[in-house]
Amino acid sequence: xxxxxxxxxxxxxxxxxxxxxxxxxxxxxxxxxxxxxxxVHASDLFETPPVGPGEQGLYLNAAAVLETxxxxxxxxxxxxxxxxxxxxxxxxxxxxGPRVIxxxxxxxxxxxxxxxxxxxxxxxxxxxxxxxxxxxxxxxxWTVPGTGRTVGDLARGADARGIVRFGRA
Numbered sequence: 001x002x003x004x005x006x007x008x009x010x011x012x013x014x015x016x017x018x019x020x021x022x023x024x025x026x027x028x029x030x031x032x033x034x035x036x037x038x039x040v041h042a043s044d045l046f047e048t049p050p051v052g053p054g055e056q057g058l059y060l061n062a063a064a065v066l067e068t069x070x071x072x073x074x075x076x077x078x079x080x081x082x083x084x085x086x087x088x089x090x091x092x093x094x095x096x097g098p099r100v101i102x103x104x105x106x107x108x109x110x111x112x113x114x115x116x117x118x119x120x121x122x123x124x125x126x127x128x129x130x131x132x133x134x135x136x137x138x139x140x141x142w143t144v145p146g147t148g149r150t151v152g153d154l155a156r157g158a159d160a161r162g163i164v165r166f167g168r169a
Contacts, residue, residue: 036069129158
């Protein structure tokens, strides 16, 4: 399903295995290649400590603003296909474990959506500085549905210790 008019959407990108920066840049290129979709802005890359179980390497995180005519589920399906193309196997992956790439659909216009496998806004984005810091760089004035707060406000209130600007995406 598609929309006639492009809808702005925000995506988080993260990686902590392999060529982290190269994989994020490849994912950005592939996102822009989805039908009816273009990357409008990409944040810088930020190196962040891992969140989750076990010993893991540092992550690189970024955020992108897209314009898309894809419906939310169609966009998510395209993002999951990009993850597979770049070597991620979600079926074998440990939750919050190391990954070659992770793409999360954070915001889709001003929509609020709760379906199996898809919740917009992303249910934990407001708790995660590694999402909010890069997202604030490209969508700081966006209001997060259900919070009444902007991404920038949420980022300023997040615990960003250990997050370091790494370079351009």
